[in-house]
Amino acid sequence: MTRIPALFSLTGRVALVTGAGRGLGFEMAKALALAGASVTITGRDAGRLQAAAAAIGEASGQSVATAAFDIADGEAGREAIADLVTRQGRLDILVNNVGARDRRPLAAFTESEARALLEADLVGPMLLTRAAADIMAGQTHGRIIFVTSIAGHVANRDDPVYTTAKAGLTGLMRALAVDYARLGITSNAIAPGMFATETNRHLVENLDFARFVDVRVPAGRWGRPEEIAAAAVFLASDEASFVNGHVLVVDGGQTVRM
Numbered sequence: 708m709t710r711i712p713a714l715f716s717l718t719g720r721v722a723l724v725t726g727a728g729r730g731l732g733f734e735m736a737k738a739l740a741l742a743g744a745s746v747t748i749t750g751r752d753a754g755r756l757q758a759a760a761a762a763i764g765e766a767s768g769q770s771v772a773t774a775a776f777d778i779a780d781g782e783a784g785r786e787a788i789a790d791l792v793t794r795q796g797r798l799d800i801l802v803n804n805v806g807a808r809d810r811r812p813l814a815a816f817t818e819s820e821a822r823a824l825l826e827a828d829l830v831g832p833m834l835l836t837r838a839a840a841d842i843m844a845g846q847t848h849g850r851i852i853f854v855t856s857i858a859g860h861v862a863n864r865d866d867p868v869y870t871t872a873k874a875g876l877t878g879l880m881r882a883l884a885v886d887y888a889r890l891g892i893t894s895n896a897i898a899p900g901m902f903a904t905e906t907n908r909h910l911v912e913n914l915d916f917a918r919f920v921d922v923r924v925p926a927g928r929w930g931r932p933e934e935i936a937a938a939a940v941f942l943a944s945d946e947a948s949f950v951n952g953h954v955l956v957v958d959g960g961q962t963v964r965m
Contacts, residue, residue, distance in 0.1 A: 715944040718743030721795045722943065723788065723839070725778055725832075726805025728755035730904035731854065731935045733763070735802055738936030739943060740767035744800060747772040747791050778805045778831035779823070785838045792842055799846070800943045801839040803832040804854040806872070808906070812865045821868050828872035833879055840887060847891035850943045853880045855896045855954065857962050877954060884952030893951040895942045900958025903929035926959030 717739060727736040727748035740746045740763050748763070750756050753775040760771040774790065776783035792798055807827040809820065816824075836851055843849025858866065859873035876896065883894040901920060903911045910916045911929055921927050938955050941947055956962055 715940050715946055716743050717800070717940065717943060720744045720799040720943070721791070721797050722746045722800035722802065723749065723774075723791060723798060724802040724804060725749045725835070727802075728752055728759045730906060731899060731902060731932055732802070732804040733759050734932045734936045735804065735854075735939040736771070737763045737766055738933075738940050739800065739802075740764075740769050740771060742940050742944070744943070745769065745795060747774055747787075749774045749776060749778075749787060750805065751775060751777050777827075778835065779826040781831065781834040784831065784835040788835070788838045788842065797846055798839055798842045799848060800850045800852070801836060801843075802852045802854065802939055802943075803836060803876075805832070806854070808869060810863075810866045810869055813867045816868060824868050825872055825875075828869070829875045829879070832876065836879075836883065840883070840890075840892060843892045844887070844890040849887070849890075849892035850947075851880070851883060851887070851892060851894040852939060852942050853877075853894075853896040855880070855898045857898050857900050857956065857958050859896075859898060860954075860956075861962055880954070881952050888951055893942075893947065895947070895950060895952065896954045897935065897938045897942070898954050898956045898958070899930065899935055900924065900956070900961045901929050902932055902935065904932055923964060924959045924961045925964055928959070930957065930959060 722739045722744040724736040726732040728750035756773040763771045774787040853876045855876045856873040858870045859877040880896045
């Protein structure tokens, strides 16, 4: 009898996960490593990356590489991908997770502040994806995953620039899903809702905001960071080979609540 191969195995695949020093990026990188992928994680803080790589390595039994650079620095991103391919020989999975937050009314932004947020959250990931896709096209295989936000679909008060960036990522993903599909590359997105990450700790501990979560999220709670992990593994896997141009919302039902 022919055995069914292990579902969602990433053995032999090479992944790059941005913004993986902590939070959702860390959990997705760990899950990819546990599924068998060879993982490189990126971020701006080299010390934090080393600690995260050690923790992922301990959990998965695999060596995890690091690359410290600012996502808004396009040349640094291209160099990081070139170095990864030199070491690994290929690149199969790009998880564009990193992003900056600056949630203020539009009138409160200077021109340079608005441009900086768009560079970090939209332009930087766009250029990194272009460099990765050049490699993937030569392999006729690739998985591009953008971590957007439910803010790419619904808007909060006084949050226009961040919302614009996330909606832009969603549009970029859909355009690349059309452009790259016949090169063997799928492009998809994960749109997280409210997750209890380190960045959100001040809100998680706020009792008034807890009441808001109870009302707005049908699940009645914050998402746990590890609950994002399986979404990344699925979209990166061969089992998702015909999933292209899709936004996988992971929000406890927040965006469907009246």
